Amino acid sequence: MIWAAVLATAAGCYLLKVTGWFVPASVLERPRVRAAAALLPVALLSALVVVQVFGDGRSLVVDARAAALVAAAVCLWCRLPFVVMVLVAAATAALLRAL
Amino acid sequence: MRRRGGCALTSGPGPSEAARTDQDLRREVIRRGLGIAVAVGTYGLSFGAAATTAGLSVAQACALSLLVFTGASQFALVGVLGAGGSAVAGVATALLLGSRNAMYAVALSGLIPMSRKRRLLAAQVTIDESTAVATTSPVPLAGLGFWTAGLGVYVLWNLSTLLGAVGAATVDTRALGLDAAVGAAFLGLLWPRLKDAPRLAVGGALVAAVAVPFAPAGVPVLLAGLALVPVLVRR
Numbered sequence: 001m002i003w004a005a006v007l008a009t010a011a012g013c014y015l016l017k018v019t020g021w022f023v024p025a026s027v028l029e030r031p032r033v034r035a036a037a038a039l040l041p042v043a044l045l046s047a048l049v050v051v052q053v054f055g056d057g058r059s060l061v062v063d064a065r066a067a068a069l070v071a072a073a074v075c076l077w078c079r080l081p082f083v084v085m086v087l088v089a090a091a092t093a094a095l096l097r098a099l
Numbered sequence: 100m101r102r103r104g105g106c107a108l109t110s111g112p113g114p115s116e117a118a119r120t121d122q123d124l125r126r127e128v129i130r131r132g133l134g135i136a137v138a139v140g141t142y143g144l145s146f147g148a149a150a151t152t153a154g155l156s157v158a159q160a161c162a163l164s165l166l167v168f169t170g171a172s173q174f175a176l177v178g179v180l181g182a183g184g185s186a187v188a189g190v191a192t193a194l195l196l197g198s199r200n201a202m203y204a205v206a207l208s209g210l211i212p213m214s215r216k217r218r219l220l221a222a223q224v225t226i227d228e229s230t231a232v233a234t235t236s237p238v239p240l241a242g243l244g245f246w247t248a249g250l251g252v253y254v255l256w257n258l259s260t261l262l263g264a265v266g267a268a269t270v271d272t273r274a275l276g277l278d279a280a281v282g283a284a285f286l287g288l289l290w291p292r293l294k295d296a297p298r299l300a301v302g303g304a305l306v307a308a309v310a311v312p313f314a315p316a317g318v319p320v321l322l323a324g325l326a327l328v329p330v331l332v333r334r
Contacts, residue, residue, distance in 0.1 A: 001186050001202045002155055002180065002186070003152075003159065003162075004168035004186060005176060005180065005186035005189055005190050006155075006159055006162050006163055006166070006167075006176075008186075008254060009167050009172065009173075009176050009190050009193045009194070010162070010163070010195045011167035012190065012193070012197065013169055013172055013193065013197040013200070014165045014196065014222060014223060015203065016194065016197050016198055016200055016201045017169075017197075017200045017203075017204055017225045017306075018202065018204070018218070018330045019201050019204070019221065020200065020202060020204025020205045020207075020208065020220040020222075020225070021204045021207070021208050021213075021218040021219075021221060021222050021225070022196050022208075022215075022218065023205070024131075025205050025208070025209055025252070025288065027131045027204045028202060029203060029205060029298070031237045031241055032174075032178075032331055033202075034202060035203065035261040035280075035331060036262075036327060036331060037198050038199060038200075038202065038295070039172070039299055039327055039330060040178060040196070040198065040199070040324060040327055041171060041194055041196055041199060041289075042286075042289065042291060042293070042296045042299045042300050042303065043299050043300070043302065043303030043306075043323050043324055043326045044175070044192060044195060044291050044303065044320060044323055044324060045171065045194055045285055045288055045289035045292070045300075045303075046195075046299075046300040046301070046303040046307075046323070047303045047306065047307035047319060047320045047322075047323030048174070048175055048178055048192075048285045048291055048307075048320055049282055049285045049286050049289060049304065050304045050306055050307040050308050050311075050317055050319075051178070051182060051274065051316075051320055052178055052182070052281050052282040052285055052310065053279075053282035054203075054308070055182055055311055055316070055319075057183070057316075058312050058313075058319075059310065059311070059312060060308060060311055060312070064276070065278070065279040065282055067281060068276060068279035068280070068282065068283060069279075069282050069286060071283075072282070072283035072286050073129050073286060076156065076286065076287060079111040080246060081138065081141075081240060082138070082139075082141065082142055082145075082287050083128070083141045083142070083145065085283060085287055086145045086280045086283050086284055086287070087280075088280070089276070089277060089279055089280050089283030089285075090276035090277050090279060090280040091276060092276065092289040092333075093276030093278070093279030093280075094275050094276035095276075097273070097274065097276065098274070
């Protein structure tokens with residue numbers, strides 16, 4: 001099942017990329033289509049943050065992951081590199097769980 | 100070819116000087132392309148770790164980076180699968196996130212002249228970073244910037260995915276807090292876009308939070324896409 005999802009995502013993502021290179025610009029360059037493609041990631045990524053950090057099956061919980069998220073936000077605020085931010089977040093959760 | 104034309108037309112600086120500026124510009128574009136490749140390539144470590152933490156095999160993690168090659172979509176798929184979501188919800192979220200690459204390709208196809216065969220290859224490395232470098236380079240060098248960043252990120256992203264996946268597969272990921280790192284990675288991907296639409300980000304988060312108790316895993320994220328509707332209607 002995971003392999004099927006991997007291959008379907010690969011095929012779909014490539015199709016999206018290649019479409020843009022071959023269709024006439026007028027088809028995709030309508031303002032609403034443009035805005036949707038530019039803004040959709042904002043809504044989806046913030047939803048992914050919520051589900052990943054607070055989701056626990058069918059309930060929402062606040063645990064070590066929430067503290068890790070705050071630590072990550074501080075790192076981003078300080079413009080630290082992506083990898084440093086991810087490491088600080090992981091270390092924060094690990095530390096809280098070890099206590 | 101371009102340099103010859105430039106020299107014939109320039110009256111001010113001598114031919115050698117014009118050529119040197121051209122060289123400097125090319126070097127600058129290449130430097131930026133490789134710089135972004137190094138910076139972004141390292142995200143692959145966190146992706147590889149996130150994938151194996153979510154229950155994917157090392158081969159599956161590497162296949163995603165080789166074949167899908169668009170970070171947010173890859174993170175989304177493993178995030179949904181890791182949370183126990185269905186494959187359909189995971190794929191749908193990944194494709195919605197990947198739709199922006201089609202827009203990038205439209206912009207790039209007008210900017211960089213390319214044969215049909217070359218476009219098939221260019222499509223695979225059409226991502227946030229290659230588009231950013233191409234569109235911020237001087238027009239004649241857009242192609243150079245695109246390929247340097249695109250291929251550079253491709254190589255480093257795949258190498259670091261392998262490293263991250265193997266590394267995480269051999270340790271206790273929960274004790275090391277690697278599951279919490281996935282949420283941080285999503286926040287890191289969201290961060291640069293946050294200022295474009297802060298209210299939309301809040302809307303998406305709220306929809307997802309409200310939907311979690313009612314909808315199967317993965318679906319709350321898809322529903323969050325609906326937060327976009329009022330924004331589009333207003334345009």
